[in-house]
Amino acid sequence: MAERAPYVGQSVPRVEDERLLRGAGSYVDDIDPPGRGEAAFLRSPEAHARILSIDVTTARDAPGVIGVWTGADVAALEPMVFQIARVVPETVRASTGATSRVHPMPAIPAERATYVGQPLAVVVAEDRYQAEDALELIELELEPLPAVVGLEAAIAPGAPLLEPSWDDNVALEYRFRRGDPDTVFAQAEVVIEEVFRTQRQAASPIETRGVVAIPSPLDGTLAVSASTQTPHQLRDFLAGALRRAPDTIHVRAPDVGGGFGPKGAIYPEDLVIPWLALQLGRPVKWVEDRSEHFVATTHGREQLHRIAIAADGEGRIFGVRDSVLHNCGAFHTLGLVVPYNTLTHLIGPYSVDAIDVHLRAVVTNTGVVAPYRGAGRPEAVFAMERAVDRLARTLGLDPADVRARNMIAAEAMPYTTGMIYRDGTEQVYDSGDYPELLRRARAMVENEPWQALVGEHRRVGIGYAAYVEGTGVGPFESATATLIAGGRVRVATGASSQGQSHRTTLAQIAADALGLPIEQVEIIGGDTRAVATGFGTIASRSIVVAGNAVAKACSELREQIDTYLGDDGAERASGENGVERTVRANSTRQLDTGPRRQLDPGALASLAGSLTPYNPGRPAGAPATLTATAIHNPGPVTYAAGVHAAVVAVDPRTGMVELLRYAVAHDCGRPVNPAVADGQILGGVMQGIGSALFEELVYDDEGQLRTASFMDYLLPTAGELPDICLAHVDTPSPLNPLGVKGLGEGGAIGPPAAIANAVEAALADLGVVVRACPLTPDRVRALIRNAAAAAPASVAS
Amino acid sequence: MSDQALAINVVVNGAEYATDVEPRLLLTDFLRHKLRLTGTHVGCEHGVCGACTVLIDGEPQRACLVFAAQADGCEIATVEGLAAPDEPLHPVQQAFHETHGMQCGFCTSGFLMTVTALLRDTPHPSDEQVIDALGGNICRCTGYKNIVAAVRRAEELLAGGEAVPAPDAPPTPTTPSPVATEPTPTTPAPVAAEAGHG
Numbered sequence: 001m002a003e004r005a006p007y008v009g010q011s012v013p014r015v016e017d018e019r020l021l022r023g024a025g026s027y028v029d030d031i032d033p034p035g036r037g038e039a040a041f042l043r044s045p046e047a048h049a050r051i052l053s054i055d056v057t058t059a060r061d062a063p064g065v066i067g068v069w070t071g072a073d074v075a076a077l078e079p080m081v082f083q084i085a086r087v088v089p090e091t092v093r094a095s096t097g098a099t100s101r102v103h104p105m106p107a108i109p110a111e112r113a114t115y116v117g118q119p120l121a122v123v124v125a126e127d128r129y130q131a132e133d134a135l136e137l138i139e140l141e142l143e144p145l146p147a148v149v150g151l152e153a154a155i156a157p158g159a160p161l162l163e164p165s166w167d168d169n170v171a172l173e174y175r176f177r178r179g180d181p182d183t184v185f186a187q188a189e190v191v192i193e194e195v196f197r198t199q200r201q202a203a204s205p206i207e208t209r210g211v212v213a214i215p216s217p218l219d220g221t222l223a224v225s226a227s228t229q230t231p232h233q234l235r236d237f238l239a240g241a242l243r244r245a246p247d248t249i250h251v252r253a254p255d256v257g258g259g260f261g262p263k264g265a266i267y268p269e270d271l272v273i274p275w276l277a278l279q280l281g282r283p284v285k286w287v288e289d290r291s292e293h294f295v296a297t298t299h300g301r302e303q304l305h306r307i308a309i310a311a312d313g314e315g316r317i318f319g320v321r322d323s324v325l326h327n328c329g330a331f332h333t334l335g336l337v338v339p340y341n342t343l344t345h346l347i348g349p350y351s352v353d354a355i356d357v358h359l360r361a362v363v364t365n366t367g368v369v370a371p372y373r374g375a376g377r378p379e380a381v382f383a384m385e386r387a388v389d390r391l392a393r394t395l396g397l398d399p400a401d402v403r404a405r406n407m408i409a410a411e412a413m414p415y416t417t418g419m420i421y422r423d424g425t426e427q428v429y430d431s432g433d434y435p436e437l438l439r440r441a442r443a444m445v446e447n448e449p450w451q452a453l454v455g456e457h458r459r460v461g462i463g464y465a466a467y468v469e470g471t472g473v474g475p476f477e478s479a480t481a482t483l484i485a486g487g488r489v490r491v492a493t494g495a496s497s498q499g500q501s502h503r504t505t506l507a508q509i510a511a512d513a514l515g516l517p518i519e520q521v522e523i524i525g526g527d528t529r530a531v532a533t534g535f536g537t538i539a540s541r542s543i544v545v546a547g548n549a550v551a552k553a554c555s556e557l558r559e560q561i562d563t564y565l566g567d568d569g570a571e572r573a574s575g576e577n578g579v580e581r582t583v584r585a586n587s588t589r590q591l592d593t594g595p596r597r598q599l600d601p602g603a604l605a606s607l608a609g610s611l612t613p614y615n616p617g618r619p620a621g622a623p624a625t626l627t628a629t630a631i632h633n634p635g636p637v638t639y640a641a642g643v644h645a646a647v648v649a650v651d652p653r654t655g656m657v658e659l660l661r662y663a664v665a666h667d668c669g670r671p672v673n674p675a676v677a678d679g680q681i682l683g684g685v686m687q688g689i690g691s692a693l694f695e696e697l698v699y700d701d702e703g704q705l706r707t708a709s710f711m712d713y714l715l716p717t718a719g720e721l722p723d724i725c726l727a728h729v730d731t732p733s734p735l736n737p738l739g740v741k742g743l744g745e746g747g748a749i750g751p752p753a754a755i756a757n758a759v760e761a762a763l764a765d766l767g768v769v770v771r772a773c774p775l776t777p778d779r780v781r782a783l784i785r786n787a788a789a790a791a792p793a794s795v796a797s
Numbered sequence: 798m799s800d801q802a803l804a805i806n807v808v809v810n811g812a813e814y815a816t817d818v819e820p821r822l823l824l825t826d827f828l829r830h831k832l833r834l835t836g837t838h839v840g841c842e843h844g845v846c847g848a849c850t851v852l853i854d855g856e857p858q859r860a861c862l863v864f865a866a867q868a869d870g871c872e873i874a875t876v877e878g879l880a881a882p883d884e885p886l887h888p889v890q891q892a893f894h895e896t897h898g899m900q901c902g903f904c905t906s907g908f909l910m911t912v913t914a915l916l917r918d919t920p921h922p923s924d925e926q927v928i929d930a931l932g933g934n935i936c937r938c939t940g941y942k943n944i945v946a947a948v949r950r951a952e953e954l955l956a957g958g959e960a961v962p963a964p965d966a967p968p969t970p971t972t973p974s975p976v977a978t979e980p981t982p983t984t985p986a987p988v989a990a991e992a993g994h995g
Contacts, residue, residue, distance in 0.1 A: 206936070683938045
């Protein structure tokens with residue numbers, strides 16, 4: 001067969017599209033098994049309250065109702081414990097003194113409600129309309145308790161306690177120090193101190209969550225379809241909570257309509273619906289509505305940073321100090337994940353000697369906060385990159401020049417930061433050229449006649465944000481490649497997709513490793529029966545961890561195929577380019593994963609056919625199937641990076657911010673599919689623009705969510721699309737055979753800082769200091785008014 | 798329920814249905830759960846996200862804000878009606894594929910219906926008309942740039958595949974023309990696009 005160019009590196013059109021374009025996808029709400037009951041949840045109207053009584057007698061008699069359950073009725077379900085919240089690697093503990101305490105989350109509480117939206121009862125009826133009718137008939141008697149909502153309130157002396165057995169509301173705390181920050185700050189020419197806040201957000205996938213659980217009358221197994229990013233973790237959680245063997249639970253993530261982090265969590269409904277299906281012996285379905293989604297699906301972001309930078313008169317940064325408060329919401333479920341990402345991404349692409357970061361993560365009577373695209377990184381980058389701009393402005397220097405002055409040189413790679421990553425390994429930036437990223441970003445926005453646009457009511461500003469992103473975190477991902485009928489190869493992996501195009505990108509990797517046309521390969525993600533173990537699609541990890549697992553499994557399958565296909569099998573094994581064929585986990589060698597010598601699909605179909613029983617051509621001693629399973633244990637994470645540049649126009653009369661251009665210079669390692677890679681960046685950038693200009697979840701002092709619809713929580717539309725330019729400075733990772741890095745989150749990390757920096761630049765002479773987003777017109781007007789009212793000397797205080 | 802049922806007659810994707818519905822039944826639930834046309838998706842149920850957009854008597858409407866009973870006597874077109882299963886993709890569908898104008902696919906049905914109506918009424922829309930039409934649909938994955946590109950590609954395909962004058966960049970009329978900016982390779986190469994299906 002003729003050689004062909006590798007699929008990896010090409011913008012192969014997506015194989016996912018046709019089904020979805022025809023409306024033939026299968027999202028969780030499209031699954032409607034016969035005999036299913038539909039569930040609806042009664043949710044707490046109070047942020048903190050004692051449950052005095054719940055009377056469900058009338059509701060139980062309502063038309064169509066199959067049953068009603070309260071916290072007392074589900075007492076058999078032990079409160080949910082999230083093991084990940086306990087995990088503090090010994091190296092992290094040694095370097096930061098990190099402590100983490102967990103508290104179980106009742107699936108449905110019987111005694112106390114701790115956030116608005118918490119499930120207090122569940123109705124199962126013949127359909128959702130009837131289930132919601134019955135909710136109205138439940139008599140709920142609550143005694144309100146004092147609620148704690150804000151970050152500062154949570155640590156104030158005498159604050160109401162979320163967890164009565166604790167002595168305060170702090171769930172997690174760490175402090176990292178390196179160098180000699182006290183001396184550096186005492187002797188610095190310039191010290192900049194500021195307070196920056198990142199607002200709470202809703203990731204807002206257009207598909208909400210949902211669960212369908214179907215018990216099998218045949219063997220008692222349970223099939224669960226859920227709109228989840230982590231089907232194997234959900235299976236293992238359910239196995240523990242329902243006290244069943246994991247292989248008696250079959251979890252599938254069907255088509256999933258966007259994830260962005262929240263669907264990587266495990267929720268009370270994920271447990272209650274399968275439990276009800278088992279109790280009732282019939283399928284039970286629950287699909288979240290948007291009102292529920294706002295209060296009951298995890299939020300992201302809310303942090304407060306008191307950050308200080310010590311520098312000299314040329315803007316060289318010698319020390320960074322930061323005191324951070326992080327809001328966990330009502331339950332501490334994920335431990336180090338978000339709060340510790342904040343530490344390891346705070347300093348970003350800069351070389352800084354002295355660092356002192358103290359973080360406290362507190363529980364409050366608000367919705368649970370968990371990873372949202374960026375997961376602690378946009379929060380850190382907002383604080384650091386705003387502080388760098390404050391430094392530049394104070395010194396009268398160009399903020400881009402100050403960044404260039406402090407960046408780690410390309411020659412310094414690999415670069416050891418002195419921190420421990422949350423996986424417990426030393427933080428080492430594996431590759432990257434940050435100064436070049438900055439140069440490319442500048443080239444896309446500088447030297448243009450922006451000043452021509454300036455008018456009496458139109459000010460123009462440019463702002464930058466630079467970041468690194470640890471991607472491809474472990475522990476592992478698995479892949480099983482199997483030769484099936486027709487000579488096709490089916491590859492199953494634990495990494496499911498919520499739009500990231502895995503069926504295309506992983507097929508590119510598989511087809512290259514197998515030496516097959518891509519049409520001969522099919523990818524299955526997110527089915528716990530198709531592959532026994534897996535971790536899921538979170539944390540910008542799949543192309544790194546699943547991608548390398550797929551490459552390895554397919555290489556091993558090719559070795560098996562070669563032993564059956566003709567005399568030249570041995571010749572193929574040595575390869576025409578002397579290419580090492582076996583992809584080893586944790587190999588640090590850069591492999592040419594380009595296509596092997598091509599297999600003849602016809603010959604492969606014959607081989608597949610010959611393996612069937614009673615086939616006269618069946619090779620002696622052949623196995624029933626040719627299959628290979630591999631896992632990839634990634635070791636330390638790979639570092640993607642980017643520099644974003646925003647050009648804004650601000651009308652000081654209205655406070656309106658207009659994005660004139662948005663430029664991204666990005667390093668995602670070796671891109672597998674450039675069109676898909678750019679699509680991930682563009683989508684992330686637009687979410688980041690939402691963070692910068694529109695989106696904010698607002699709780700009032702009583703813990704009521706005031707922004708629980710898309711009328712109050714504004715998402716960007718096509719009308720907000722700016723002129724976007726992308727440039728790539730891709731440095732393949734030396735840490736994995738494919739040379740890839742993750743990129744799902746990067747686009748969302750930069751925009752709040754870049755746009756805030758640009759807005760402040762536009763309004764600098766008015767004394768405006770931007771300390772928080774979103775920069776809505778009224779917020780910008782308030783900044784201008786407050787700056788005008790303040791004496792110039794106190795502007796920075 | 799049955800004693801308050803209303804009899805309705807609707808035509809959906811060319812097929813006639815005469816049935817009884819509960820007065821409060823939403824058109825989304827009627828299409829999805831009674832007719833099993835699950836290509837119309839429900840994103841917010843309060844008329845903002847546009848995922849449930851269908852054509853009612855040719856006009857794009859949010860099916861979550863319409864009761865099935867209100868659709869009595871109407872012709873409804875859903876995403877399933879754009880191209881029969883054994884036919885090639887509709888040009889608007891094909892354009893979304895070629896330009897990577899979709900990721901998770903959940904909002905896509907609504908965009909397809911909106912764009913189909915736009916290009917039927919305005920075969921060569923201005924940039925402002927494109928943005929105005931798309932403004933009622935929310936996509937959380939793509940960042941819209943490739944959706945705008947899909948509209949322009951659909952415009953070409955519907956015009957018989959010839960190139961039509963269309964700006965490369967999304968409309969930013971107040972922006973100075975880019976000087977030496979990076980190209981944005983968001984469109985798959987033509988060769989690769991032809992290797993696709995559909």
